[in-house]
Structures are given as structure tokens and as C-alpha cells.
Amino acid sequence: MYINQHLCDVCGTCVSVCPVDAIEVFETQVVIDNDVCISCGKCAQVCPARAIGDAL
């Protein structure tokens, strides 16, 4: 999964549903580790800013 950094509000909602702990939050940025990600799509479904998709 990929995050559109222009849309992301760094709210952490995606982190709270990730079943494999693939999402890290830095001070001003959320980053998905695609080596860990299983593409379940939960983060994209709950992202209130609709900033996450399965392609860049």
C-alpha cells in the first residue's frame, strides 16, 4: 500500500488497524513498509483523508 503524502494528515488512524505493524509514524510523516505490508487494504478503508491506495 502507498500513502499520498499530500493528502495525509498524519492522524495515525491507519496505524491503529494494521494487523502486521507495517506502518511507522515519524514526526511529520506516516510511512508504510511494503516489505512487511500484506496488502489487506484495512488502512486504505479507514483512512479519513483517503490518502492510501494500492498503487502510487
Next chain:
Amino acid sequence: MIRKFYDVVVIGAGPAGSVAARYAAMGGASVLMLERDREPGIPVRCAEGVSVNGIEPYIDIDESWVAARINHAKLVGPSGNSAFLRNNGAGLVLERRIFDVRLCELAIAQGVRLLTKANATGLIRKNGVVSGVEFTHDGVETSVACNIVIGADGVESRVGRWAGMDTALALKDLDTCVQYTLDGIDVNPEYCEFQFGNEISPGGYVWIFPKSNHSANVGIGIAGVKAKDKGPKEYLDTFVAKRFPEASATYTVYGGVPTSYMKDEYVQDNVILAGDAARQVNPITGGGIVQGMIGGQLAGETAAEAVKAGKFNRRFLMSYKRKWDKRLGDNQKVMFRLKERFLGMTDGKFENLVNFIKTIPEDKFSMSYLFKEAVKEDPKLMMDVAKSFILSKLKK
């Protein structure tokens, strides 16, 4: 100078974290509190509604952070049919950006050390035991040693994951939310409004919390499980275009609200969670400020007792969970079961609920009355609630 060791490190300086830090310090512990942002309270990810009774034990009411005093709640059903719950002077709409700083000042006055722009990045373990926190401060990597970590890091609850707890939420147990602070609108600052219905807000509600007679926090939370095709922003924009077509948004914010409950595993050796991180939220309303402060107090007190006793294992720290269950947790589990029922409610049922509330005499209104009457109307509800009660009692 930041010391190399504190008895307790609190991660997150929201209401849960700052109250936890304050009570730990009052109990004699040395406390460091880390805040990721440049200032506690910002960005505000909150509808800012609280009850006076709920916050009074923790802070003297001060006009500098009270935007509006709320007398009533207006519940609006899917057809526009509405009912008032009257409760004079019982509610407040806050200015969280001031409120959160005041709570931090109260912690600092008890000896807590606060660092802003301090982003926790992991836990340090010595022989398998959590013995400190790694963080960046102003972008520079550093660390601090401690005996207890209190994770009050909000919905994302990363501290819990670092400690090996499963804090991941199911999609049905998370509300995905958007809120605008709208200005240039006509609102009655005496009441908060809640709009229900599957067309308006599936599995959640739209709120209008006034901040003055010309501005309000207007937001929406929808159940994550119902956000597949349309997100909360699309629902909210539809609502706002109809209701406040001429409004300007002075603020836009996104966020998630856990609608789960606090579990035993949120207490581990040397690590406990509080606030949204511990899912200390009313699963029906999504309210978490007062719940987080109560959880924070219990977490802070337990941490101070642990420091005094020199015992930091899960067995000792579980007294925190037992105190929480007695105070709010048992009730929270019942609310959680009710929330699961609300998720499946049809618009017709919402209409019945609004009509039913209309029939309650003003002087009789209380949550327990509402509950008793609702159970009469819907026996299956009673079975659910009875089961939750029995289960929660059996666990003790």
C-alpha cells in the same frame, strides 16, 4: 538537562498522559513526559465536548478554555424528527489547544518534566525487561532509562505494540472521522446536536458542537467497516452543503476514534497504556477526554505505587486494570455490546429511539431511566446486556 533515568516515562501529553504524569509525580515518582508535536493540544483531533462533572476532579473550570456552555443535547433521527435531552449547564465545548496546555502545567507544577518535539521510536530492553525509551528530540536520536512506561500515545497505540500487546483494532471497532470548524453559520450555542441515520452517517453520527453563536465543530464519525465505498468526508460534505451552504471552514482535521474497550493485555511487565491507546473511550459516543483522564489518574497512581514497592511486573501493575474495571471498565463493556447492536440498526429503529426519547418526561430523564425503558422496548437488548454483565462479573 534531561536526566538519564526517570522512574516513569509517559509517552503522549494529551489529557490521559498529562493526568497520568501528574498523579505519578504526586505519588512521589520522578516523571518525564514526551510529546511528539511542538505543543500539547495541537493539532486538535477532537470534537471538544465534555461534561462538567467529568473534568472538574482534574482541573478548575476556567473561561480561557471554555468555548461554550451546553444545556441540552438535540438528537435528530433519519427523517429530521428530533428530541431534546435537557441537562442544564452539564456540558462544555472546550478549546483543547488551551485546555491541554493547562493540564500539562498542572503536571509540571507537581515536578513532571515535559519535552515537546520528542517522538518516541521504541522501547529499550535489558535482559528482556523494558528498561527505557528511545526517542528523537528535535530530530536528534536519544534515549532515557526508566522502570515504567505509560503509553498515552493515542489511537495508534504504538507503545503497546512495541511491548508486544495486540492493540490492532478491527474495522468495526474504529470510527473514521472528519471535522470542520465552521464559521459564518447560525447555531444555538446552548445545545449540541447529534444526527443519526444510515444515509447521513452509517454506524456513527454527525455532530454539531457550537463554539459560539456563529461557529461550531461540525464532524462525522462512521464505522470503519462501513467506509468501503464512501469515506467520512463525502458523507460530511453532503451534510454540510445542505445544512450550512454558506459556511467557511476555519479548520479541517481527520482522525480515528477507537470504539472498543480496555483489555487485560494492555498491562504488561513495566508497561501500561492509558487513554485512547488503552481504548478508554465510550464505544457509543466516542467520547474519550474524561475517560482518558480517569484512566490516566489510575495509571499514574498505580505507577507511583509500583515505584514505592519496587515492583514493576504485570502481576503488580494489574491493580490498574482492576481499578479501571470498577470505575468505568465494566460499564464500558456493556456499552461495547450496545454499540455492536447500534451498528446493525435500521433507520426505522433510529426513528423509534428518537420518538421514544420524546416521551420521557424532562424531570425523569437520566441514562438509567432511558436504559430501563429501552430494554422494555427491546428484550433482545436486555439479553445482550445481561450477558455482558454476567461475563464481566465472572471475570473478577
